[in-house]
Amino acid sequence: MSDSVLVTGATGNTGAHVVAGLRERSHRARAASRHPDSADADAVAFDWSDDATFAPALTGVRAVYVVAPAGAADPVPRVRPFLETAAARGVRRVVLLSSSAVARGEPGLGEIHDLVTDLFAEPTVLRPSWFMQNFVGDHPLAETIRRAREIVTATGDGRLGFIDAADIAATAVEALTATEPVGGDLVLTGPESLSYPEAAAIVSEVLGRPVRHVDVSTAELARRLTAAGYSAEFSSMLAALDERIRTGEQDLVTTTVRDITGRTPTSLRHFLAGHASRLASSP
Ligand SMILES: NC(=O)c1ccc[n+]([C@@H]2O[C@H](COP(=O)([O-])OP(=O)(O)OC[C@H]3O[C@@H](n4cnc5c(N)ncnc54)[C@H](OP(=O)(O)O)[C@@H]3O)[C@@H](O)[C@H]2O)c1
Incomplete structure (x- = not known):
């Protein structure tokens, strides 16, 4: 009988919360990783590079x-054969993590x-x-906060609705388990829209030390990401998103997290206050 939910990226930002959320609700969650946890009977070896x-x-x-797969500028050649295999084996419901x-x-x-x-189908x-x-x-943004007390972006004063991965995961758990399919193309945000200069002010308050926003050109940001070890192609793609x-x-700002899960999405201030020690030093 098919009763498990396969969670790819199970050790990552959202996937770890999805596994925990499914198990809290007594669903079987298969935690997929290149390095499955031997203590977890439902962990499974999985590598996007190995069909x-x-x-x-x-x-x-x-x-x-x-x-x-994170870090791949073009994930399609790896993901397509997996999805085709899943469809051929009768999987009906898939929840994809994409991006606003x-x-x-x-x-x-x-x-x-x-x-x-x-x-x-679902x-x-x-x-x-x-x-x-x-x-x-280990995100480059976090690394420059720790090393230089700077947040470097190519965003100027543009605003965005930062979201806690735990709120994304709660929405995913609902979409994976609801009796009626949730469906659709769902843009998810936190409770407010903030610029990086405004976010830097919140980081400074939480840390008790000044952290400044440094606005650079898209080309300069791509150059810095490449210097930090990302491939040139992935760096250009990330910088272009800014x-x-x-x-x-x-x-x-959307109400989708609350509409689907009933929970109030976490604010950046609340999230950072709960992770203050990780803002200051490496995890
Ligand atoms: N960060 C953002 O602000 C943001 C915003 C919107 C959308 N997104 C999207 O969210 C997704 C996740 O990004 P993230 O940075 O938060 O990553 P993440 O989920 O924290 O970590 C990556 C996960 O992918 C797994 N993984 C990596 N390479 C793999 C491979 N070859 N085979 C199998 N598993 C592999 C890792 O598992 P193992 O190491 O255990 O194998 C890990 O669990 C990306 O698609 C990104 O575009 C990110």
Whole structure:
């Protein structure tokens, strides 16, 4: 009987919360990772670069949470064969993690959005704004806060609706388990729209030390990301997303998290206060 939910990216920002949220509700969650936890009987080996891991991971699975491989400028060649395998094995429900900055049909995640919608009977596409988790952990934004007390972007004063990955995951759990499919193309944000200069002021308050916003050109940001170790192609793609914030296109606040989960999405101030030690030093 197919009763499990396969969670890709299960060790990541949203996936770890999706696994925990499913299990809290007594659903079987198969936690997919390149390094599955040997203490977890429902963990499964999975590698987007190795097609041979797809079918075993999909055994007994009725729904899938899809986190495309991070760091790949074009994830489509890796994700397409996986989705085709899942559809051929009778999976009906898929929840895709995409991005508010990538509309259906656009290169990369937008093409995967099309694939999920075309291949599955019960597709839901989550399109969150930028994650609050980028301010802590190993994201380049977090690294420059710790090292230089700076937030470097190419966004100017453009605003965006930062969101806690836990709120995205709660929405995903609902979409994976609701009796009636949630469906649709869902733009998810936190409770307010903030510019990076405003976010820097909140970070400064929480840290008790000044952190300044440094506005650079898109080309300069791409150069800095490449110097930090990202591929040139991925750096250009990430930097170009900042332009969408600069133009005001991402100045959005939606009520979708609350509408679907009933929970109040976390504010940036509340999130950062809960992660103050990780703002100051490496995790
Ligand atoms: N960060 C943002 O602000 C933001 C905003 C909107 C949308 N998004 C989207 O959210 C997604 C997740 O981004 P994230 O930075 O938060 O990453 P993440 O989910 O924290 O981490 C990446 C996850 O992917 C897994 N992974 C990486 N390479 C893999 C591979 N070859 N095979 C199998 N699993 C692999 C890792 O698992 P293992 O290491 O355990 O294998 C890890 O669990 C991306 O698609 C991104 O475009 C991000």
